[in-house]
Amino acid sequence: MTNPLQRRPTQDGRHTPNLWPxxxxxxxxxxxxxxxxxxxxxxxxxxxxxxxxxxxxxxxxxxxxxxxxxxxxxxxxxxxxxxxxxxxxxxxxxxxxDATQLTERYTKAAEQLGHEQPAVRLTGVYAMARLADYWPEQRQVCVDVLCAYLRMPYETDSTEPGFRHGEREVRFTIIRIIRSHLLDPTSITTWCGLGLDFTGATFDSGHFMAATFSGEVSFSGATFSGGEVYFSGARFSGGGFYFSGAAFSGGQVDFSVSTFSGGEVYFSGATFSGGEVDFSGSTYTSGEVSFDVSIYSGGQVSFDGSNFSGAQVNFSGSAFSGGEVSFNGSTYSGDTVSFEYLLIQPAAAIRWGPFPAIPVNQP
Structure with a gap:
């Protein structure tokens, strides 16, 4: 039986006061x-x-x-x-x-992202990004949707089934928008510190130059298969950054003059089989950076001029079976870099340059 003295239950949402009859x-x-x-x-x-x-x-x-x-x-x-x-x-x-309007905008933008026409998908990308700026409470959700789009199957060969015209431009636009929101950590619309999940995504272009990554960021299992992807001048600080199992099989991936100043960065199990991957001039000052059990079987990987001065950098258990890996001009301080238990095949070209007294095992 209803208590006549009981206040009315709220019907219109959490902002409605609970009033007596x-x-x-x-x-x-x-x-x-x-x-x-x-x-x-x-x-x-x-x-x-x-x-x-x-x-x-x-x-x-x-x-x-x-x-x-x-x-x-x-x-x-x-x-x-x-x-x-x-x-x-x-x-x-x-x-x-406001909440109703924002929800309707989110639903419409999500529908546009699934449209067959690339122009409509582009509209959905911009709408979702703008919504993230206006809706701080659900900003992470909007960013998750854009990242999820990049994780969807992506066919780069126009002769293969599943190829979609205009898809490359849509994906490149998402990357560009994400990068633009990672340039200024003090901006009220910044996405620095948010989680970015690119697990298993395929990248054949894109620019993250000078971006600040400070949240949980995953490129685990991602494929860098062509084009140019730039992380040059990027700052990785205070979060967890995962490139574990990533495949660098073509194109150019540029991490030059990037800074690893805190948190944990993992390239564990990454495969470098083609193209160019450039870490030259990068700085490792604190935290942990791991390249352990990574595989170098082709292409060119450069750590030339890098500064290993504070972070714990680990290359242990890596296999060099082909291609070229260069550490020319790199500087080291203390026992901060581990090259233990390397597997080096004659076909691999490793250029150490001036090298410190760090134990290197070549079974």
């Missing part, structure tokens, strides 16, 4: 006001009597005037409370309207 509040308010007026009248009479030093009788008009004045003040306070309550209701309505 009007039929219960109105009589109660009248009783309270009547009791207050009666008490004020007698209180004013007693007050005036106590202040009357003469023998003149207290005029009823004076008592009523004092009572009305006090009631007027109380009424003003109640009116202010009512106005505040009305403001809360209006704000609640506004919040609900």
């Amino acid at each position: 009007v039929w219960l509040v109105a009589p109660g308010a009248l009783l309270i006001v009547g009791a207050a007026a009666f008490s004020l009248y007698h209180g004013a009479e007693l007050l005036l009597s106590s202040e009357n030093t003469g023998n003149k009788p207290i005029k009823v008009q004076d008592v009523i005037s004092t009572t009305v004045t006090v009631l007027t003040l109380i009424g003003a306070v109640l009116a202010a409370l009512y106005a505040y309550r009305k403001q809360l209701l209006d704000e609640g309505t506004s919040h609900r309207a």
Whole structure:
């Protein structure tokens, strides 16, 4: 059975105040006001009597005037409370309207991302990115949708089934938008610190130059198969960055003059089988960077001029069976780099340059 004294459950959303029924509040308010007026009248009479030093009788008009004045003040306070309550209701309505509008925009943008026409998909990309800027509470969700798009199957060969015209431009636009939101960590619309999941994605172009990666970022199992992908000048600090199992099989991937200054960066099990991967001039000052059990079977990988001065960098267990790997001009300080248990085949060309006294095992 419903309790008549129980307040109404909220029906219009979390911003709506939980109010008592009007039929219960109105009589109660009248009783309270009547009791207050009666008490004020007698209180004013007693007050005036106590202040009357003469023998003149207290005029009823004076008592009523004092009572009305006090009631007027109380009424003003109640009116202010009512106005505040009305403001809360209006704000609640506004919040609900905004939430509804943002949800509708999200749904529309998601539908556009799945459209067959590349122009419509591009519209969805821009709409989702703009929504992320206006909707901080759901910014991560919007970014997750864009990253999920990049994780979808992507056929780069126009002669193969599944190839979609205009798809490369759509994907390149997503990467460009993500990069633009990673340039300034102090911006109110920054995506620095958010999770970015590119697990298993295929990259044949894209630019992350000068981006700041400070959240959980995964390129695990990603394929860099062609074109040019730039991370040059990027900063990896304070998060977890995963390139584990990534395949660098073609094109050019540029990490030159990038900075690894904190957190953990994993290239564990990555395969370098073609193209050019450039880490030249990169700096490793703190945290942990792991290239352990990575495979170098083709292409060119350059660490020329890198500075290994503070981070723990691990190449242990890596296999060099082909291609060219160069460490020319790199600098080392302390026991910060491990090259233990390397497997080096004659076909591999490794250029160490000036090399410190770090144990290297070549079974």
